[in-house]
Amino acid sequence: MSNENLKAKVAEYNAKVEKAAAKFPERKNLPEQRIYTPVDVEGLDYDRDLGLPGSYPFTRGVQPTMYRGRFWTMRMYAGFSTAEESNKRYRYLIESGATGLSCAFDLPTQIGYDSDDAISTGEVGKVGVAIDSLADMEILFDQIDLGKVSTSMTINAPASVLLAMYIAVAEKQGVSADKLNGTIQNDILKEYAARGTYIFPPKPSMRLITNIFEYCSKNVPNWNTISISGYHIREAGSTASQEIAFTIADGIAYCDAAIKAGLKIDDFAGRLSFFWNAHNNVLEEVAKFRASRRVWAKVMKERFGATNPKSWMLRVHTQTAGSMLTAQQPENNVVRVALQTAAAVMGGTQSLHTNSKDEALALPTEDSVRVALRTQQIVAYESGLADIVDPLGGSYYVEALTDQIEKEAWEYIKKIDEIGGAVTAIEKGYIQKEIQDSAYKWQMEVEKGDRVIVGVNKFQIEEKPVEGLLRVDASVGELQKKKLADLRAKRDNGAVQDKLAALEKACQDESVNLMPLILDAVKAYATLGEICGVMRKVFGEYEAHVNL
Amino acid sequence: MDIANELLAGSRLALSRAITAVENEYDTAVGIMQKLYPHTGRAHVIGITGPPGAGKSTLTDKLAKEYRRQGKTVGIVAVDPTSPFSGGAILGDRIRMNELTLDEGVFIRSMGTRGSLGGLSRKTAETVKILDASGKDVIFIETVGVGQSEVDIVKAADTTLVVLVPGLGDDIQAIKAGVLEIGDVFAINKADRDGVDRLNIELEMMLDLNQDMVDWRPPIKRTVASQNQGINELVATLEEHIKHLEETGKLALRRKQRTKNELLAMIEEQLGRYILRNINESGQFEQLVTSVQQRQRDPYSVVNEILKDRLK
Amino acid sequence: MEKRIRVLVAKPGLDGHDRGAKVVARALRDAGFEVIYTGLRQTPEQIAEAALQEDVNVVALSLLSGAHPHLFPRVVELVKGKGMTDVLFVGGGVIPDADIPALKDAGIAEVFTPGTPTSAIVEFINANVK
Numbered sequence: 001m002s003n004e005n006l007k008a009k010v011a012e013y014n015a016k017v018e019k020a021a022a023k024f025p026e027r028k029n030l031p032e033q034r035i036y037t038p039v040d041v042e043g044l045d046y047d048r049d050l051g052l053p054g055s056y057p058f059t060r061g062v063q064p065t066m067y068r069g070r071f072w073t074m075r076m077y078a079g080f081s082t083a084e085e086s087n088k089r090y091r092y093l094i095e096s097g098a099t100g101l102s103c104a105f106d107l108p109t110q111i112g113y114d115s116d117d118a119i120s121t122g123e124v125g126k127v128g129v130a131i132d133s134l135a136d137m138e139i140l141f142d143q144i145d146l147g148k149v150s151t152s153m154t155i156n157a158p159a160s161v162l163l164a165m166y167i168a169v170a171e172k173q174g175v176s177a178d179k180l181n182g183t184i185q186n187d188i189l190k191e192y193a194a195r196g197t198y199i200f201p202p203k204p205s206m207r208l209i210t211n212i213f214e215y216c217s218k219n220v221p222n223w224n225t226i227s228i229s230g231y232h233i234r235e236a237g238s239t240a241s242q243e244i245a246f247t248i249a250d251g252i253a254y255c256d257a258a259i260k261a262g263l264k265i266d267d268f269a270g271r272l273s274f275f276w277n278a279h280n281n282v283l284e285e286v287a288k289f290r291a292s293r294r295v296w297a298k299v300m301k302e303r304f305g306a307t308n309p310k311s312w313m314l315r316v317h318t319q320t321a322g323s324m325l326t327a328q329q330p331e332n333n334v335v336r337v338a339l340q341t342a343a344a345v346m347g348g349t350q351s352l353h354t355n356s357k358d359e360a361l362a363l364p365t366e367d368s369v370r371v372a373l374r375t376q377q378i379v380a381y382e383s384g385l386a387d388i389v390d391p392l393g394g395s396y397y398v399e400a401l402t403d404q405i406e407k408e409a410w411e412y413i414k415k416i417d418e419i420g421g422a423v424t425a426i427e428k429g430y431i432q433k434e435i436q437d438s439a440y441k442w443q444m445e446v447e448k449g450d451r452v453i454v455g456v457n458k459f460q461i462e463e464k465p466v467e468g469l470l471r472v473d474a475s476v477g478e479l480q481k482k483k484l485a486d487l488r489a490k491r492d493n494g495a496v497q498d499k500l501a502a503l504e505k506a507c508q509d510e511s512v513n514l515m516p517l518i519l520d521a522v523k524a525y526a527t528l529g530e531i532c533g534v535m536r537k538v539f540g541e542y543e544a545h546v547n548l
Numbered sequence: 549m550d551i552a553n554e555l556l557a558g559s560r561l562a563l564s565r566a567i568t569a570v571e572n573e574y575d576t577a578v579g580i581m582q583k584l585y586p587h588t589g590r591a592h593v594i595g596i597t598g599p600p601g602a603g604k605s606t607l608t609d610k611l612a613k614e615y616r617r618q619g620k621t622v623g624i625v626a627v628d629p630t631s632p633f634s635g636g637a638i639l640g641d642r643i644r645m646n647e648l649t650l651d652e653g654v655f656i657r658s659m660g661t662r663g664s665l666g667g668l669s670r671k672t673a674e675t676v677k678i679l680d681a682s683g684k685d686v687i688f689i690e691t692v693g694v695g696q697s698e699v700d701i702v703k704a705a706d707t708t709l710v711v712l713v714p715g716l717g718d719d720i721q722a723i724k725a726g727v728l729e730i731g732d733v734f735a736i737n738k739a740d741r742d743g744v745d746r747l748n749i750e751l752e753m754m755l756d757l758n759q760d761m762v763d764w765r766p767p768i769k770r771t772v773a774s775q776n777q778g779i780n781e782l783v784a785t786l787e788e789h790i791k792h793l794e795e796t797g798k799l800a801l802r803r804k805q806r807t808k809n810e811l812l813a814m815i816e817e818q819l820g821r822y823i824l825r826n827i828n829e830s831g832q833f834e835q836l837v838t839s840v841q842q843r844q845r846d847p848y849s850v851v852n853e854i855l856k857d858r859l860k
Numbered sequence: 861m862e863k864r865i866r867v868l869v870a871k872p873g874l875d876g877h878d879r880g881a882k883v884v885a886r887a888l889r890d891a892g893f894e895v896i897y898t899g900l901r902q903t904p905e906q907i908a909e910a911a912l913q914e915d916v917n918v919v920a921l922s923l924l925s926g927a928h929p930h931l932f933p934r935v936v937e938l939v940k941g942k943g944m945t946d947v948l949f950v951g952g953g954v955i956p957d958a959d960i961p962a963l964k965d966a967g968i969a970e971v972f973t974p975g976t977p978t979s980a981i982v983e984f985i986n987a988n989v990k
Contacts, residue, residue, distance in 0.1 A: 061902055078892055095967055107873070107874035107875065107876075108874065108925075110874075111874050113874075114934055119874065119903065120874075121930060122873065122927035122929070122930030122931050123873055123925060123926075126926035127925050127926060149884050154933075191793065191876070195876050195877075196875070196876015196877065196900050196988045197874070197876050198876075235877075235879070236877075236879045237879050237883075259982060274983050302888070323879075326974065327973050327974040327975055328975055342874055358948075360954070360974050361954065361956045361957075361974075362954070363926075364955055435882075436882050436886075439879050439881055439882065440881055440882075440886055440887075443883045443887075443978065446977070447977045447978060447979060453975070455975075456975040457975075457977070465956075465957040465958060466956070466957065469956050469958070474930070493866060536566055543606075543644075543774070544899055544900060546640070546643050546897070547895055548638045548882060548886060548889075559945065560913070560942075561912060561913060561942060561943045564913055564914070564915040565915060567915065568915045572863040572864075609932065630894075631889060631890070633890075634889060634890045634891065634892045635864070635892040636864070636888065636889040636890060636891060636892040636893045636894060636895065636899065637864075637889060637890050638885060638895050639894055639895065639896045639914075640896075640897065641905055641916075642896055642898070642900040642910065643897060643898060645897060646898070646906065647905045647914065649909050649913075650905060650906060650908055650909060655913055656913055657897055657913055658894075658914060660894050662864065662865065683900045693898075819905070
């Protein structure tokens with residue numbers, strides 16, 4: 001049937017549907033178009049827009065065989081309380097079939113404070129593991145062979161320090177840095193825009209990030225030096241297009257900074273990675289993943305002139321949407337996570353963390369995290385979704401939606417370019433405002449009932465309090481304080497002072513790569529708070545821009 | 549709580565409650581203001597105004613810190629627009645002055661315009677007096693916008709600082725002339741952006757046209773508040789201005805004029821309330837309104853009648 | 861009478877998740893309140909002092925990091941210690957039901973857990989503010 005013919009048929013169909021809609025009025029808030037046909041993908045050029053997996057523009061996947069040869073890494077984000085406790089959880093996860101580690105650090109650690117700092121009171125070990133020094137890091141990876149495992153660390157402002165600690169622990173295990181596999185999140189721009197665990201202002205932060213790019217390209221070549229994140233932007237309330245647009249704009253800013261610092265694009269771009277959200281609308285998420293690969297490939301090839309195909313590939317870790325978990329009827333969350341997992345897998349993620357059912361209320365117990373891991377394993381082995389590469393490719397709807405999201409993403413990227421780039425857009429509050437507005441719109445839709453959240457604004461029950469939640473004892477703070485006191489008593493304080501002084505001097509000279517000096521300080525058992533304290537002194541602290 | 553006396557004895561809670569009494573028009577407000585009034589007239593009051601996005605709050609934060617460094621105590625009244633739809637407001641200036649919160653030599657109060665601009669000017673002026681009575685050396689009034697309401701609000705100030713930014717898209721022409729005329733000092737903030745020289749020239753040109761400034765030509769200072777640049781110089785200029793006002797006797801003149809305006813405004817307001825209360829009580833008002841609306845009577849004779857009846 | 865209900869929306873501690881606080885601030889504004897939002901990383905001392913200077917009727921604390929057992933009661937203690945005895949305290953965030961009785965004992969009038977519509981918060985404030 002020719003497209004003209006088809007258009008006429010669709011019009012006929014829509015006219016008939018009007019009658020049906022009178023009898024069964026359609027729900028509110030649905031996408032306008034109800035069915036997609038070849039008409040909607042008229043302009044699609046297979047070679048130009050889709051290609052085959054593993055080839056530009058990578059819409060259909062970054063690897064040729066995707067999950068047939070190797071599943072996505074089942075990488076469960078974990079960490080709480082002390083290094084001893086978290087080490088136990090890591091070993092449990094590996095035994096249960098997790099194929100990668102993912103470290104969650106507590107807020108004092110993420111913000112560069114020691115556990116005995118006044119501001120850390122009440123926060124130690126609550127949202128992740130407390131790491132005050134190399135000593136804690138050694139415990140964290142006890143009985144875990146860093147030469148064999150791949151570790152992702154969700155650490156941003158002090159990423160340099162935690163990376164240095166990881167390298168130092170590996171050294172002690174006899175594993176050289178060039179054998180290490182892993183990722184540090186190291187994405188400061190989204191901290192300013194959506195996540196809030198920043199320390200220093202943009203300029204010195206960018207310097208630290210480019211220092212890491214440079215250091216790793218020479219010394220830790222298999223390390224993903226950054227996980228440019230959209231997950232948190234989405235969690236903060238953005239739409240799917242905004243999620244990838246703002247993240248890619250951040251990516252552009254990092255590449256610009258690295259190039260300005262003297263690096264060549266192909267020297268570091270292959271080690272950039274991304275972090276997406278897997279939200280509830282399955283088909284939209286799949287389209288989003290595909291669109292993101294196409295947009296990034298074009299950005300790398302056309303805007304930055306990268307010539308190494310590895311530079312064009314958007315490799316991504318995904319996490320199921322935490323903000324969509326409900327405190328009401330928590331068992332339902334297992335279903336949500338399963339659907340989100342299906343979306344991430346059909347979307348082509350390289351690595352996946354699945355949330356546990358109790359996470360609207362607390363960190364997960366061993367039991368609930370096992371179910372979350374099993375969710376991935378069931379999708380991998382039982383659902384068939386991992387058996388075909390890009391299974392939804394060719395769906396009229398998914399292709400049209402991929403194009404639509406790509407188009408919207410380019411519009412946002414253009415707007416941000418006009419403002420002067422992601423850093424300026426954040427300083428001016430543009431990105432934050434877009435996110436806030438989307439968040440408010442969402443909330444009002446929920447409150448009006450236009451957007452149903454099962455168990456929350458529909459199908460509610462009389463809730464019983466949930467039992468058996470994980471609790472992090474307040475005593476963790478005391479334990480860490482004692483450890484710090486012991487550490488300070490045992491270590492060579494003269495050496496620590498020397499290393500910190502050398503670091504402070506180096507911080508003042510923009511041309512110096514700080515990684516070696518941070519590594520020195522870490523090995524002398526300077527604490528995270530002491531090292532970050534030096535950097536705070538020289539770099540100052542970021543003053544947030546808030547415009548409600 | 550004896551708010552006035554406790555305030556004078558140094559209670560921050562009393563200070564806060566005094567401002568609330570004035571803002572909410574409690575019956576106790578007049579009594580409080582009467583007790584405080586003799587203790588006012590000492591502070592240097594600086595009005596800060598300018599278009600949204602100029603960085604006024606950040607600049608105020610930095611100026612306050614510099615004054616503190618010089619050993620002066622600071623009060624800040626930050627005015628933000630109230631939503632005409634809901635009557636609510638997000639008072640967002642404080643967030644840029646977080647570090648000042650725990651400084652005992654600083655007191656920051658956020659106010660919404662609450663829809664009644666005449667009322668706002670008075671409340672702002674009274675809040676300034678309260679801070680003055682509490683012993684603050686320097687008091688900032690920070691408002692957003694460049695319209696008539698802002699002009700009214702900063703009339704309570706001795707020195708008016710107008711903050712502009714390069715490249716916001718509007719020419720000086722777009723900024724109402726009233727604001728430029730009230731500016732005693734101009735600050736071009738975010739002066740590291742493109743267009744700063746052009747803005748500076750345009751400003752100078754506008755100032756050339758204004759003939760009122762015989763012995764004080766408003767200086768134009770450049771700042772990058774977020775980087776703490778130009779702050780010392782700006783403070784020095786503000787100090788110069790108040791010195792100039794003192795030396796030329798203009799300060800006394802301005803304050804006298806202000807007092808006069810305040811008295812007149814208070815008389816007007818009280819009179820208006822008295823009359824309104826009166827006519828509403830009598831119940832005739834609705835009928836009179838209808839008769840005027842229907843052209844049975846004209847407004848002029850109605851007003852004359854109302855006043856003649858009540859002001860015997 | 862020109863009175864408005866003044867609310868301080870505060871993020872105590874190191875938690876950087878402000879989506880909820882911002883949405884609540886906006887909703888409260890739309891309900892006719894005057895809202896002062898403190899921004900992130902507030903110490904209990906800063907929150908209490910801001911509450912005093914702004915003479916607020918309500919202090920609304922948002923926290924998702926699990927540090928509420930320590931931080932919420934501390935804020936109440938400090939605010940009351942400044943002589944502000946009529947303030948209504950409410951909280952929200954990631955707070956398990958089991959923790960709520962202790963928070964209420966410490967002076968938090970109500971805790972709004974995930975899924976609570978903003979209208980419920982507005983209603984509660986209107987009904988309970990002094």
